[in-house]
Amino acid sequence: MMGVIHAGYRLLLGPSWSRVAPARLEAAVGDRVVLVTGASSGIGAGTAELLAGAGAHVLLAARRLDRLQGLADRITASGGRATAYGVDLADPEAVDQLVADVLADHGRVDVVVSNAGKSIRRSLAATEGRFHDVTRTDSVNYLGPARLLSGLLPGMRARGAGHVVNVSSLNVDLPVAQWAGYSASKAAFETWLRCVAPEVRRDGVRVTSIHFPLVHTEMSAPTYDARLPGLTVEAAAEVIGRALVHRPRLLVPWWVRPVALAASVAQGPYEAVQAQVLRWSR
Ligand SMILES: NC(=O)c1ccc[n+]([C@@H]2O[C@H](COP(=O)([O-])OP(=O)(O)OC[C@H]3O[C@@H](n4cnc5c(N)ncnc54)[C@H](OP(=O)(O)O)[C@@H]3O)[C@@H](O)[C@H]2O)c1
Numbered sequence: 001m002m003g004v005i006h007a008g009y010r011l012l013l014g015p016s017w018s019r020v021a022p023a024r025l026e027a028a029v030g031d032r033v034v035l036v037t038g039a040s041s042g043i044g045a046g047t048a049e050l051l052a053g054a055g056a057h058v059l060l061a062a063r064r065l066d067r068l069q070g071l072a073d074r075i076t077a078s079g080g081r082a083t084a085y086g087v088d089l090a091d092p093e094a095v096d097q098l099v100a101d102v103l104a105d106h107g108r109v110d111v112v113v114s115n116a117g118k119s120i121r122r123s124l125a126a127t128e129g130r131f132h133d134v135t136r137t138d139s140v141n142y143l144g145p146a147r148l149l150s151g152l153l154p155g156m157r158a159r160g161a162g163h164v165v166n167v168s169s170l171n172v173d174l175p176v177a178q179w180a181g182y183s184a185s186k187a188a189f190e191t192w193l194r195c196v197a198p199e200v201r202r203d204g205v206r207v208t209s210i211h212f213p214l215v216h217t218e219m220s221a222p223t224y225d226a227r228l229p230g231l232t233v234e235a236a237a238e239v240i241g242r243a244l245v246h247r248p249r250l251l252v253p254w255w256v257r258p259v260a261l262a263a264s265v266a267q268g269p270y271e272a273v274q275a276q277v278l279r280w281s282r
Contacts, residue, residue: 009229014254019238020245028245030055033106038116040067042217046237052080059102061085089116089144099151109152114145115167119219123178134181141185146192157203165243166209173260177274208243211252
């Protein structure tokens with residue numbers, strides 16, 4: 001039964017969310033140097049494994065270096081290429097050091113999968129006295145990734161080639177109550193990229209943003225029941241693989257754009273409905 005629900009959910013996302021043939025992925029990433037942030041778990045780890053299997057040299061970045069090294073060892077043992085880098089994206093100096101290290105070690109980065117992220121579901125009332133959580137979420141989801149790309153994009157532009165894939169969320173299109181800090185940080189990075197994308201496209205560098213719905217990972221587990229329809233890590237990685245082949249500017253489930261348009265035209269009613277739901281759930 002759950003299998004049928006999950007298959008139906010995949011259909012609801014549309015054909016552009018399906019996997020691509022392995023040969024096409026190999027042609028897109030084989031022998032490329034691909035930096036995957038947030039590769040110590042979830043979508044990032046799954047993506048790193050998929051891309052390494054397709055012939056990429058994957059650079060794995062996150063804070064939990066032991067996990068990254070374990071993944072790098074598994075990839076290397078199965079004939080792939082992987083290098084682990086410990087970094088806290090909320091630390092500007094550590095981000096600059098990561099840029100310096102990967103360029104010194106590999107000479108270039110061809111692709112960045114900007115995936116590391118911090119999730120926080122918290123009402124305004126519960127944020128009282130905890131504003132540092134909002135600031136930290138911004139550092140991990142916006143300022144750190146923007147700083148990282150500021151260090152890596154010049155090399156891509158100079159070579160006239162490169163691709164950035166931003167792993168983002170439906171919260172950017174459909175902001176909802178109790179997700180202010182997370183949604184605003186994701187939207188800030190998306191807006192940064194919307195300004196930067198045309199500048200770098202002129203030099204042959206492409207930017208893709210993927211607005212994911214629920215993916216069952218360590219991040220979503222405390223908030224969403226595992227029985228809810230959602231993507232597996234493997235399916236999410238396949239979507240990123242597809243984006244690396246087709247290089248669309250934006251990947252969102254087909255129904256999100258009309259719903260987001262309706263929500264923005266009828267913003268008052270959209271917010272009133274949410275307020276009513278919050279009253280009921282009190
Ligand atoms: N799961 C969903 O339903 C969903 C939906 C839409 C979008 N997304 C996005 O998908 C991305 C991946 O999330 P996930 O679901 O795969 O969750 P996850 O398993 O918790 O992965 C998050 C990754 O980000 C890394 N990270 C967190 N803080 C970091 C920091 N300060 N510096 C460096 N790395 C940091 C974590 O590594 P360390 O802890 O080792 O640093 C981990 O590797 C996120 O950007 C998230 O916003 C997820």
